[in-house]
Amino acid sequence: MVTKIDHIGIAVANLDEALRFYEEVLGIKCTGTEVVEEQKVKTAFLPIGDTKVELLESTDKDGPIARFIEKRGQGIQHIAYRVENIEEALEEVKKKGIRLIDEKPRKGAGGAKIAFLHPKSTFGVLIELCER
Numbered sequence: 001m002v003t004k005i006d007h008i009g010i011a012v013a014n015l016d017e018a019l020r021f022y023e024e025v026l027g028i029k030c031t032g033t034e035v036v037e038e039q040k041v042k043t044a045f046l047p048i049g050d051t052k053v054e055l056l057e058s059t060d061k062d063g064p065i066a067r068f069i070e071k072r073g074q075g076i077q078h079i080a081y082r083v084e085n086i087e088e089a090l091e092e093v094k095k096k097g098i099r100l101i102d103e104k105p106r107k108g109a110g111g112a113k114i115a116f117l118h119p120k121s122t123f124g125v126l127i128e129l130c131e132r
Contacts, residue, residue: 001089006082006130007045007052011065012074015042015057022046022053034109041065043109054080054109078116080128086113089129093117105131
């Protein structure tokens with residue numbers, strides 16, 4: 001089902017400051033930013049080999065990233081695993097008793113189809129399934 005790690009999502013309070021660190025200190029170049037209105041987030045992807053780091057800044061004080069930072073602070077928010085067919089993957093994990101946040105895929109950054117699995121079913125890790 002899973003073919004690779006697609007990206008690691010990192011919640012940040014200030015996207016510009018985080019980008020300066022990743023680009024100037026670590027030498028990882030951003031391929032662009034995007035606002036995903038329905039998720040109340042501005043994202044930046046930084047490719048590293050075959051995977052990416054996704055920096056996430058909330059665009060709304062009540063958005064999921066703002067709530068995450070308020071509760072847990074900045075840091076890793078989710079791990080996204082690439083799947084070939086997200087609808088089939090969701091059905092498969094649901095049959096195995098995994099609790100879903102998203103029953104159906106939704107639009108993610110970069111035109112991906114995404115869905116989240118509930119951390120209570122995944123050992124405390126917010127897992128995103130991602131089809132590109």
